[in-house]
Amino acid sequence: MQVQTVDTNQTVSLDATIFESEFKEGLVHQAVCRHLANARSGNSAQKTRSEVNGGGKKPWRQKGTGRARAGTIRSPIWRTGGVTFASKKRDYTQKLPKKMYRAAMRSLVAELNRSGALKVVSDFQIGSPKTREFVQKMNELQLTNALIVMADLGEKEYLSSRNLVDFLVVDIQAIDPVVLLKYENVVITEEALKKLEEKLQ
Numbered sequence: 001m002q003v004q005t006v007d008t009n010q011t012v013s014l015d016a017t018i019f020e021s022e023f024k025e026g027l028v029h030q031a032v033c034r035h036l037a038n039a040r041s042g043n044s045a046q047k048t049r050s051e052v053n054g055g056g057k058k059p060w061r062q063k064g065t066g067r068a069r070a071g072t073i074r075s076p077i078w079r080t081g082g083v084t085f086a087s088k089k090r091d092y093t094q095k096l097p098k099k100m101y102r103a104a105m106r107s108l109v110a111e112l113n114r115s116g117a118l119k120v121v122s123d124f125q126i127g128s129p130k131t132r133e134f135v136q137k138m139n140e141l142q143l144t145n146a147l148i149v150m151a152d153l154g155e156k157e158y159l160s161s162r163n164l165v166d167f168l169v170v171d172i173q174a175i176d177p178v179v180l181l182k183y184e185n186v187v188i189t190e191e192a193l194k195k196l197e198e199k200l201q
Contacts, residue, residue: 007121015197021110031104031177040092049074049082106200112186119187129159147183151191
């Protein structure tokens with residue numbers, strides 16, 4: 001399987017076992033849900049009435065004061081009391097076998113290629129860390145929204161693109177199902193493409 005680079009029109013060979021994979025929507029959905037779930041911190045924690053400090057003494061006597069009876073200052077209806085249905089720390093981590101994850105990624109990149117959203121470039125370099133130069137480079141490629149995948153993230157490319165919400169430059173280790181689906185186009189260098197194929201074997 002072959003494809004042309006968008007900058008030099010050279011022919012690049014693609015691994016058919018990856019880029020001709022059948023699109024499995026359910027598997028991709030599972031991989032996306034797993035990634036989003038694993039990104040949740042789950043650190044929210046509140047105290048119940050049994051965990052609030054104090055409250056060992058009855059605030060006032062049961063009768064004769066004219067006030068409502070109260071047994072403890074830990075009561076949830078008190079301002080400094082516990083929380084009725086207190087949230088607790090929770091682990092949202094989901095597990096997905098490596099073979100299933102790689103299959104989902106193969107399915108996803110193959111579908112991106114079939115739809116024309118995956119664009120291969122021979123190289124991607126910015127002369128200086130200036131946003132103007134990055135935008136000019138994107139205009140040359142006729143792209144208004146894209147994820148740029150490099151074999152190794154360059155400092156100039158990162159600095160020149162970090163202020164742009166419609167573009168993101170990452171290295172091959174940072175790609176995941178969510179970031180691949182977030183942008184309209186995925187621009188990948190030849191070197192990064194080879195590493196991607198090795199990663200998804």
